[in-house]
Amino acid sequence: MYMDDETDGSSNRQGTLAGDAKIRHYQSVLQPSRPSFSNEDRQTFLSLPDPTPFSAFLATTRDHLTRHPYALVGEIGLDRSFRIPEPWTGNPELWSKRDSNLTPGGREGRRLTPFRCSPSHQKKIFRLQLQLAGEMGRAVSVHGVQAHGLVLETMAELWEGCEKEVLSKRERKKRGQDHPAAEAALEADEDTRSENKEVDKSTPYPPRICLHSYSGNVSNFKQYLNPAIPARIFASFSTAINLGDAMDEETPASFEKMIKTVPDHMVLVESDLHTAGEEIDRRLEDIICRICKIKGWSLNDGVERLGKNWRAFAFGDM
Numbered sequence: 001m002y003m004d005d006e007t008d009g010s011s012n013r014q015g016t017l018a019g020d021a022k023i024r025h026y027q028s029v030l031q032p033s034r035p036s037f038s039n040e041d042r043q044t045f046l047s048l049p050d051p052t053p054f055s056a057f058l059a060t061t062r063d064h065l066t067r068h069p070y071a072l073v074g075e076i077g078l079d080r081s082f083r084i085p086e087p088w089t090g091n092p093e094l095w096s097k098r099d100s101n102l103t104p105g106g107r108e109g110r111r112l113t114p115f116r117c118s119p120s121h122q123k124k125i126f127r128l129q130l131q132l133a134g135e136m137g138r139a140v141s142v143h144g145v146q147a148h149g150l151v152l153e154t155m156a157e158l159w160e161g162c163e164k165e166v167l168s169k170r171e172r173k174k175r176g177q178d179h180p181a182a183e184a185a186l187e188a189d190e191d192t193r194s195e196n197k198e199v200d201k202s203t204p205y206p207p208r209i210c211l212h213s214y215s216g217n218v219s220n221f222k223q224y225l226n227p228a229i230p231a232r233i234f235a236s237f238s239t240a241i242n243l244g245d246a247m248d249e250e251t252p253a254s255f256e257k258m259i260k261t262v263p264d265h266m267v268l269v270e271s272d273l274h275t276a277g278e279e280i281d282r283r284l285e286d287i288i289c290r291i292c293k294i295k296g297w298s299l300n301d302g303v304e305r306l307g308k309n310w311r312a313f314a315f316g317d318m
Contacts, residue, residue, distance in 0.1 A: 016050035025051045029121040030084070032114060044113050047087030054125060058132055065136045072314065073133040074141030075212050078122045078154070081145050085110040103274075119147065123154055130158055130206055137201025139208035139313055141236075148216040152223055155231070158205035163228040203230075208313050210234040213241035213272050217254075218261045225263070234313045236268035239287050251290050259294045267291060268309055 017025050026045040027037065034041075065071055085107045088095045094109050102108065133140045144151040201207070214221065214235040224233045242255060259267070269291065271283035292302035311317040 016052045018050055022046065022048075022050060026115075029118055030115045031118050041115075043089065044084065044087055044115065047089055048084070054128060058128060061129075061132060062136065065132075065138060070315070072139045072141060073129060073136075073206070074210075075143045076126055076129045076140060077143030077145075077212075078119065078126055078147035078151050079143060079145040080116070080119060080147045082116060083112040084115045084117075086113050119150060122147075123150060126151075127154055127158070130155060131204065133206040134158065134203045137203070137207055139210065139316075140206040141210045141212045143212055145215065148220045151211075152220075155205060155209065159203075159230050162204065162230045164230055166227045205231055208232045208234070208316060210236050210268055210313055212236050213238045213270065214258075215241060218257055221258065221261055232312070232316075234266050234268050234309065235262050236270045237287060237291065238270045238272035239283055239290075240272040243287075243290075251294070255290075256294050259291055264295065264305060265309060265312070267295075267306065268313060269306055 023037075023042060023045045026048060027033070030045075037045075061073070065073070088098070088110070091110060098108060130140065142151060142155075209231050211221075211224070211234070214237065221235065224235075237255075237259070242258075243252070269284060269287045271280040271287075273280050273283060288302060288306065289299065291297075291306075292299055295302065297305065308317070
């Protein structure tokens with residue numbers, strides 16, 4: 001867990017918070033907020049990682065991005081549903097069975113506490129990560145659960161004032177841009193501006209954004225089709241999240257409607273699994289086949305299109 005750089009002066013030599021200062025920090029950023037906390041609550045707070053200044057994390061991330069020019073940022077975002085698991089200290093039996101190969105922090109059979117990270121604290125961290133991606137010219141993978149409006153709001157705050165000019169049909173006609181030749185010249189000019197922008201990679205917002213395993217509804221997504229948005233938007237889909245692990249041939253009508261809504265050049269696929277191997281291949285094959293069927297693409301055409309979309313997202317290819 002990360003904290004603002006201003007603390008109450010109770011940090012240790014490493015800049016992290018411990019003891020009562022650590023408890024006060026978690027009281028300030030976790031919900032629900034209570035006038036008093038039980039011993040069990042205190043033990044939950046103390047079991048969490050010692051809060052460290054977010055500036056230190058950003059510095060480390062910036063160093064990683066500098067050393068790895070093709071690295072992306074993410075997955076980052078907002079999640080209103082996540083709850084903190086109870087501490088291991090009260091679960092000696094579970095601790096003895098814990099798989100040390102797994103990333104620390106997972107639930108692994110523990111009960112969930114009532115505590116969630118406040119949306120305001122999440123937004124503050126999310127915004128700083130987006131700004132770093134913009135500074136470094138890197139694409140981001142964005143996670144949003146029960147917070148689709150807040151995710152868009154946060155990103156829109158960063159590109160405010162940088163929106164593309166969108167002309168009405170009447171205005172385009174007045175400017176002589178309604179003729180096919182003028183349209184082609186305008187598109188070429190826009191392509192040139194895009195290429196120049198790729199050279200000057202620093203922007204207040206990430207240049208390319210993938211809405212990872214997008215779980216919003218069609219109405220939510222249509223807001224990303226605003227032609228004034230200066231970032232290139234993509235949406236990825238997986239059977240694990242978007243289809244509830246469905247592996248049969250039946251595809252929900254709501255999912256079909258979503259895929260038909262997302263423009264062809266904005267669709268990406270993923271497995272959303274944390275392990276590599278045959279299972280990832282199986283999941284990717286499944287989601288690709290479903291999307292090809294919905295879009296009316298042949299399998300070869302679909303794989304080619306999706307590959308082109310991936311290169312556009314990851315590397316900024318046109």
